[in-house]
Amino acid sequence: MPERTEFDDDEDEYTGTQDGETGEGTRQRWSVPDDAGGQRLDKALASGLPGLSRSRVQALLEKGCVQDGTGRTVTDPSMKVKPGQTFDVFIPEAEPAQPEAQDIPLDVVYEDEDVLVIDKPAGMVVHPAAGNPDGTLVNALLAHCGDSLSGIGGVRRPGIVHRLDKDTSGLMVVAKNDRAHHALTEQFSGRTLSRTYQALVWGVPSPREGRIEGNIGRSSTDRKKMAVVTGGGKHAATRYRVVRSFGTALALVECTLETGRTHQIRVHMAHIGHPIVGDPLYGKGRAGRAGGKHASALPEPDRERFVGFPRQALHAVGLTFRHPATGETVRFQAPLPTDIKDLSDFLESL
Structure with missing residues (x-):
């Protein structure tokens, strides 16, 4: 959606307003401090005006929403600023x-x-x-x-x-x-925003801890699926460790993403022969059924509980990032949801 700005249509209306709120948005006046002299205009404005990213400043410059102290519209993001220079920035109301x-x-x-x-x-x-x-x-x-x-x-x-x-x-x-x-x-x-997942997979990966690396691209046999490809695709790497194994049939694994590709964990776990339980795209074994040979290790009366699980048993359990305002590293954890936990608890009881 394009940004709406009356300033594009009526410069005089913008120039005549006072600092602060207007009927169409906010005007901010900013003077270049001594330590910002020689910087690019877009970088200096992004550093000096709270709440504006560099890409947002560039968009405002492109739309003619920035004027220098003489009232001249400035559009060049690479212009070098001088200490004491003043700029007026009009920030339209968010649509x-x-x-x-x-x-x-x-x-x-x-x-x-x-x-x-x-x-x-x-x-x-x-x-x-x-x-x-x-x-x-x-x-x-x-x-x-x-x-x-x-x-x-x-x-x-x-x-x-x-x-x-x-x-x-x-x-x-x-x-x-x-x-x-x-x-x-x-x-x-x-790759400094860390995401950790847990998944219930068919079989028990060996070794119990490792790294899966393989470019991921569109499958050549099914355009709805992604696959590990030998040519093209995008670099992808996933670290995994077995949290708990249930005989030879199933395991609860924890996966940490080094990259973020479409269906990455689902594709990588299937690629090493341990697809995620319930995965409708990647969960069929070589026998053409969910779980493949691993499902046969489950007692017959209980097998369908896992073979028929209605969605991929994959949950994002951990998230770590630097808070954008404070710079502090923050960490969050989420327990397994009821449906996956019920499967795990049931396996514990077998």
Whole structure:
């Protein structure tokens, strides 16, 4: 959605306003301190104005929302600034998000003015899309956060930093403002935002602790699936360890992502011969049925409980990142949801 800005249509209206709130947004005046002299304009403004990321500043420059002390519109992000120079930055009001806000219950683990950590249930889609126009996490977040969303890229919406598949449950962090979104995205790209998952898999991986590395790309035999590919694809690495084994049939494993590729854990565990229980895409063994040879190790009366599990038994149990406002490392944990825990408890009783 393009950003709405009356400043593009009427420079005089912008120039004549006072510092602070206007009918269309906020104007901020900023003077270059001595230690910022010689910096690029976009970097200096992002450092000097709270709540604005560098990419957001660049977008404002492109739209003509920045003027120097003479009233001249400045659009070049690479312009070198001088100590004492003054700039006026007009920040349009965040536009309403297109998705509808819906009052859908959320399991909120943590919330402040910058971020929100939620425990997403299985069955909830993250983004509205064809086939899932509403009832998504975004719809729920819009209702939950309301006016506390200050706008991501000029639109009043939650900043989704990473996703979970519809039927994967667990922890997600969401940004509530532009600067938090930018900081968390950088951590995600730099692989300093750590995510840990637990999954119930068929069989017991050997060795019990290891690293799976293999490029992930679109499957050549089924375009709906991803696969470990020998040519092309994107680098992917997953660390795993067996938390608990249940005979030879099943194991509870913990996986830590070094990269973030589509279906990464599901693809990697299937690639080493230990697909996730209930996985509709990657969970069929060589015998053409869920669990393959591993399922035969379960007692006949109990086998269907696992073979027929209705979703991939995968849960994001841990999340670690640097708080975008304080820089402090924060850690969150989420217990296994009832459906996966019930399977684990049942195995303990066998």
